[in-house]
Each structure stands twice: as C-alpha cells, then as structure tokens.
Amino acid sequence: MQTIKLPGASHKSFPVGASFSAKVIPRVGVRHQPVGTVFSGSVAGLESSIAPRNVIASVAKMLHAQKKGSLVDELPAWKDLKEHVADIEKTHLRDLLHDEARCMALIKESEGILCDFTRQRVTQRTLELLYELAEQSNLREKINAMFNGDHINSTEDRAVLHVATRAHRNQKIIVDGRDVVPDVWEVLDKIKAFTDKVRNGEWLGVTGKPLKKVVAIGIGGSFLGPLFVHTALRTEPNAMRASRDRTLRFLANVDPIDVARALDGLDPEETLVVVISKTFTTAETMLNARTVRSWLIERLGPDAVAKHMVAVSTNIKLVKEFGIDPDNAFGFWDWVGGRYSVCSAVGILPLSLQYGFDIMQEFLAGANNMDEHFKNQPYQDNLPVLIGLLSIWNVSFLGYGAKAILPYCQALSKLAPHIQQVDMESNGKGVDINGVRLPFQTGEIDFGEPGTNGQHSFYQLIHQGRVIPCEFIGIVRSQQSVYLKGEVVSNHDELMCNFFAQADALAYGKTPEQLRSDNVPDYLIPHRVFTGNRPSMSIMLPSCTAYTVGQLLSMYEHRIAVQGFIWNINSFDQWGVELGKVLASKVRNVMNAVRTRDRKVLPQDGFNYSTTRMMNKYLEGKTQILYPEGHDVFPIDMLRAGH
Numbered sequence: 001m002q003t004i005k006l007p008g009a010s011h012k013s014f015p016v017g018a019s020f021s022a023k024v025i026p027r028v029g030v031r032h033q034p035v036g037t038v039f040s041g042s043v044a045g046l047e048s049s050i051a052p053r054n055v056i057a058s059v060a061k062m063l064h065a066q067k068k069g070s071l072v073d074e075l076p077a078w079k080d081l082k083e084h085v086a087d088i089e090k091t092h093l094r095d096l097l098h099d100e101a102r103c104m105a106l107i108k109e110s111e112g113i114l115c116d117f118t119r120q121r122v123t124q125r126t127l128e129l130l131y132e133l134a135e136q137s138n139l140r141e142k143i144n145a146m147f148n149g150d151h152i153n154s155t156e157d158r159a160v161l162h163v164a165t166r167a168h169r170n171q172k173i174i175v176d177g178r179d180v181v182p183d184v185w186e187v188l189d190k191i192k193a194f195t196d197k198v199r200n201g202e203w204l205g206v207t208g209k210p211l212k213k214v215v216a217i218g219i220g221g222s223f224l225g226p227l228f229v230h231t232a233l234r235t236e237p238n239a240m241r242a243s244r245d246r247t248l249r250f251l252a253n254v255d256p257i258d259v260a261r262a263l264d265g266l267d268p269e270e271t272l273v274v275v276i277s278k279t280f281t282t283a284e285t286m287l288n289a290r291t292v293r294s295w296l297i298e299r300l301g302p303d304a305v306a307k308h309m310v311a312v313s314t315n316i317k318l319v320k321e322f323g324i325d326p327d328n329a330f331g332f333w334d335w336v337g338g339r340y341s342v343c344s345a346v347g348i349l350p351l352s353l354q355y356g357f358d359i360m361q362e363f364l365a366g367a368n369n370m371d372e373h374f375k376n377q378p379y380q381d382n383l384p385v386l387i388g389l390l391s392i393w394n395v396s397f398l399g400y401g402a403k404a405i406l407p408y409c410q411a412l413s414k415l416a417p418h419i420q421q422v423d424m425e426s427n428g429k430g431v432d433i434n435g436v437r438l439p440f441q442t443g444e445i446d447f448g449e450p451g452t453n454g455q456h457s458f459y460q461l462i463h464q465g466r467v468i469p470c471e472f473i474g475i476v477r478s479q480q481s482v483y484l485k486g487e488v489v490s491n492h493d494e495l496m497c498n499f500f501a502q503a504d505a506l507a508y509g510k511t512p513e514q515l516r517s518d519n520v521p522d523y524l525i526p527h528r529v530f531t532g533n534r535p536s537m538s539i540m541l542p543s544c545t546a547y548t549v550g551q552l553l554s555m556y557e558h559r560i561a562v563q564g565f566i567w568n569i570n571s572f573d574q575w576g577v578e579l580g581k582v583l584a585s586k587v588r589n590v591m592n593a594v595r596t597r598d599r600k601v602l603p604q605d606g607f608n609y610s611t612t613r614m615m616n617k618y619l620e621g622k623t624q625i626l627y628p629e630g631h632d633v634f635p636i637d638m639l640r641a642g643h
C-alpha cells in the first residue's frame with residue numbers, strides 16, 4: 001500500500017486515496033459529517049489543494065478515529081460492557097466484599113498512594129472489559145499524543161502540555177518542533193529570583209516598606225487551582241514556617257463585596273497585587289484589576305503601580321497596555337489550559353510569594369511524579385487510568401451522573417471546587433471531537449465537602465436517596481495532631497474512624513432483618529433501612545504536603561483526561577462559557593445607556609418580556625446612579641476609610 005507523508009500529524013502516513021468528507025472551518029480545523037460537507041476527496045487531494053498543516057493533521061487523526069468507529073458507543077467493548085451491566089445488577093457490594101481474591105486485585109498501591117477500588121460495583125470481568133474499551137478507544141495513543149505535544153485540542157489548534165510546566169529541568173518536551181522545558185524553567189527561575197527578593201525585603205514598596213501582603217486577582221483557572229493549593233498548605237508545618245508574617249488573599253468575583261473583603265484591613269504600602277489572567281481580557285479580572293489599581297494610586301500615587309503590581313499572562317502586550325512593566329510579567333503559553341495552569345506561573349508565583357519557591361518546587365515534583373506514572377504504567381497499575389475507567393463505568397453504564405469528592409482532611413477543602421472546574425469544564429460536552437452530536441451524556445456533576453462536615457449536611461441523600469459514587473480521601477499523618485489526655489483516640493484518629501466507617505456503611509447498608517434483631521419497631525423499619533450497594537473508592541495519602549498535593553492534583557487532572565479520551569471528546573476547549581459572556585456585554589451596553597442618561601427604565605425593545613421586567617425592577621429599585629463623566633466611582637467608603 002502506498003503512503004503519503006502528513007506533516008504535523010501524529011500518525012505520519014496514511015493510505016493514498018483514503019476517502020472522507022469534511023467541513024473545513026478556517027483556523028479551527030475539520031469536522032466531519034453530519035455537520036455539513038464542504039469538501040470531499042482524498043488525503044492526497046487535500047494535501048495538494050488546500051494543505052494547511054493543521055487541517056491535514058486533523059484530517060489524518062479524524063480518519064484514524066473513523067477507522068476504529070467514530071463514536072465510542074459503537075465499539076464492541078462498549079457493547080460488551082452494556083451487556084455486562086445485567087451481571088453486575090445481580091450483585092451486591094456486601095457479597096463482592098467477601099471475595100478476597102477480588103479485593104486483593106482491586107487494591108492498588110503506587111507512588112506512596114493506596115487506592116481501594118473494592119467498593120466499586122465491578123468484578124474482575126468488568127475491569128477486563130474496561131481495559132478492552134481503553135484499547136479500542138486508542139487510550140494509550142491519545143495519552144502519548146498529549147505528552148508528545150500534538151495539537152489534541154483541535155478546535156483551538158493547540159497542544160495540551162500542562163505536564164511541561166512541572167517537568168524536571170533535564171526533561172525534553174517538544175511542542176511544534178521546539179523543546180519547551182528551557183522556556184518553562186526560564187519563567188520558574190524568574191519567579192524564584194523575584195519572590196526571593198520580595199520575601200527577603202530586597203524588593204520594597206514605593207514608600208520603602210516590605211510587601212508582606214499579596215492579593216492575587218484572577219478567576220476560574222486563574223483562581224481555583226491556586227486557592228486549592230494555598231488552602232492545602234496553610235497548616236502544613238514547613239509551609240507554615242515559611243509563610244510566617246505573610247498573607248495571601250484572592251480576589252475572584254466581580255462582585256464589589258469581594259473587593260471589599262479582599263482589601264479589608266490591608267495597608268496598600270505593604271501590599272503586592274498579582275493580576276493573573278491567561279488572556280488578560282477576562283471582564284471580571286480586568287475590572288477588579290482596575291479597581292485595585294485605583295486603590296493603590298489613590299493612596300500611593302501613580303508610581304505605585306511599578307512596585308506594587310505584577311502580572312501573570314500569556315498576553316504580555318495587554319499586560320503592558322494595562323501599565324504593568326513587562327519585566328514584572330510572568331509568562332506562560334497557549335498550550336497550558338486555564339484550568340490546568342496551577343503549575344505554571346498562575347499558581348507558582350503567588351504561592352511562592354507566600355511559601356517560598358523551594359516548597360513550590362516540591363509541589364511541582366509531586367505533580368511530575370504522577371505525570372510519569374500516568375505516562376509509563378500499564379493500565380492495570382495506572383492510578384489515573386483506573387480511576388478514569390471506573391468513572392466511565394459509573395457514568396456511562398451504571399447511570400450515576402454525579403460524584404462526591406470527600407476529603408477527610410480540612411486542608412483539602414478546596415479540592416472539590418477546583419475539580420468542579422477541571423472536570424465539568426473539560427468533560428461537559430455535547431459532541432465528540434469530530435463535532436458529531438453524542439447520543440449519551442458525558443461529564444459528571446462534581447461536588448463535595450471535607451469529612452466530617454459533609455456527614456452533617458448532604459450524606460442523608462447519599463445513604464438513602466440517590467446513588468452518588470463517593471471518593472473518600474484520607475491522610476495517614478495529619479498536618480496537625482492533637483491528642484487529649486483521657487480521650488479514647490486522638491483527634492485525627494477520630495476523624496479517620498469516620499473515613500473508614502462511611503465507605504462500609506454505603507456498601508453494606510442495613511437490612512430489615514438486622515433492624516428487627518436490633519428491636520427497631522416495625523413502623524420505623526422502612527425509614528431506617530439502608531439499601532447499601534452504593535459505590536465508593538478510598539484513596540489514602542501518606543501525608544498532606546506540597547509533594548502529595550502535587551501528586552493528587554495531577555492524578556485528578558489525568559483521570560479527567562482519561563474519561564475525555566474514552567468518550568472521544570475534546571476535554572481541552574470550553575466553548576460553552578462563551579454565550580453567556582456575549583449576552584452579558586449586550587446587557588452592559590444597555591445598562592450603561594440607562595445609567596448615563598438618567599432614565600429609570602429600559603427602552604421597550606432589545607430584550608424579551610421576562611428580562612425587561614426583571615431588569616426594570618433592578619433599575620428602579622435602587623437609588624438612581626448616574627455615572628459621573630471622567631471620574632472613577634471609587635473608592636467605596638469602607639476602603640477609603642482604610643478599615
């Protein structure tokens with residue numbers, strides 16, 4: 001068979017004359033039917049007629065995928081798994097947990113992390129079928145394509161290489177023919193140099209005071225990951241020592257209440273502001289940045305910006321236009337997705353200001369350790385692959401659309417909010433990677449709270465209402481230990497007693513017979529029955545340090561990628577957030593028109609009845625604000641008073 005070379009494609013050759021139909025979308029790539037046929041022909045024909053590299057690469061990938069069946073639910077393994085559901089429906093976890101061979105096979109320990117999958121509604125046969133599904137879905141090739149810097153984010157024509165942001169200095173990771181690891185380390189070295197200077201008092205504020213308070217302004221991926229890691233490290237003994245006398249706060253919401261809270265009690269003379277935005281165009285972040293810039297200038301004069309404001313962005317041009325010296329800007333690259341950016345300057349700059357670069361380097365090393373594990377381990381021992389496959393089983397075959405993330409560790413209290421974005425923005429899609437509408441749902445609804453708080457809140461529903469697969473995360477050595485003389489167990493042991501108990505309570509439940517033998521009156525028995533058979537997994541980390549937090553983060557990121565690879569969706573774009581933004585700017589224009597022209601209500605046209613009615617209620621309902629021309633409506637009273 002003759003082959004032709006496809007520049008930039010991951011599969012370097014393809015049979016001449018392989019036919020396809022494709023819609024060519026400028027700058028975006030290719031979608032195949034049924035979106036619409038604009039071009040039909042062969043790969044050879046395409047190469048000679050239109051030939052942009054990214055289009056050829058996309059077509060090659062598309063053809064490759066089509067060869068194997070364009071939708072995952074058409075694969076034989078998917079069908080086998082569908083049939084296998086009936087076998088599993090006949091089982092109960094309380095029986096499955098008695099099968100010792102099964103349990104031994106379902107407990108995996110690697111990189112110091114113990115994962116117990118015995119309380120998943122699976123048998124060894126289920127796992128075999130899931131591995132088969134992974135094979136048939138080209139999971140390994142897709143993982144390799146990610147690590148190789150292929151443009152797997154096809155709708156934005158970008159590589160997906162957050163793993164490069166935590167590469168060791170001597171690793172090589174090639175994107176578009178260029179090793180990016182030296183670029184990554186150039187920024188990391190710059191972060192180290194800058195944060196050392198701020199922390200040791202070499203870099204001072206405009207009035208000569210050390211900058212001990214940091215306000216990090218950013219939203220979405222430029223906020224949730226750094227907040228998660230900051231919350232995880234606050235009480236870790238080494239991190240605590242390293243951050244003594246220092247403060248890190250976040251300002252995310254465009255709600256002025258968040259501004260007031262973030263700045264409350266801060267002295268601008270001692271405050272460094274880090275504006276974090278991949279695009280440097282996000283409306284909320286830029287308004288907050290302008291607001292805080294006014295706060296600094298009003299108190300310290302215009303020269304304050306140079307000493308008190310720095311930025312993290314891929315868009316250095318806009319950073320400069322905002323008035324921040326590009327020397328004080330820390331870059332990253334379009335191949336780092338916002339929600340995957342905590343290991344770039346997005347997280348490492350503010351967190352190094354707070355904890356020092358050395359601690360953040362441990363965090364990067366932990367993430368890198370899990371990246372290597374993910375890249376190299378066979379499916380059977382690969383923690384992110386196993387967790388991802390089990391989620392596919394729960395969502396697509398058992399029909400459990402949500403999962404609860406339940407760390408029995410207060411330090412991990414911001415894991416669930418972070419994973420909400422990483423998972424739901426990545427995998428909440430309606431079409432496959434080729435643009436074909438999916439006949440099944442992808443993604444999961446994520447929520448969670450630390451144990452034991454959640455037990456006193458939503459566990460009722462989990463135990464007796466809906467079935468929600470739970471992910472329990474426990475820690476062997478607590479960051480903080482307390483043992484009170486005379487108490488039965490230490491405080492951390494008390495916490496962990498609940499961690500162990502909940503998983504079994506969900507799995508075993510409580511039968512009417514057991515209740516009767518406990519002398520529960522008949523009328524209460526239906527209310528007190530626990531059906532059990534509710535799946536969970538338990539993950540145990542040796543400690544909650546910068547290193548293990550890095551591992552945990554990477555494990556969750558990659559399990560989400562595994563799910564997206566199997567569903568064959570693009571987990572790395574987020575078109576679904578655009579429409580609301582566009583409509584908000586239409587509202588913004590009208591709001592401005594009404595407020596600046598002293599009108600109390602909206603004109604009749606422009607919005608539907610409901611929106612007009614609600615907006616008029618809002619506009620009439622507070623004292624008329626007339627935006628004064630040429631003046632900042634700032635600062636608000638509380639901040640002016642410097643409380």
Ligand SMILES: O=P(O)(O)OC[C@H]1O[C@H](O)[C@H](O)[C@@H](O)[C@@H]1O
Binds near residue numbers: 221280281285574
């Ligand atoms: O970092 P930025 O460019 O300001 O983007 C912040 C956030 O904006 C949008 O909401 C995207 O959906 C998020 O993925 C992103 O993290």
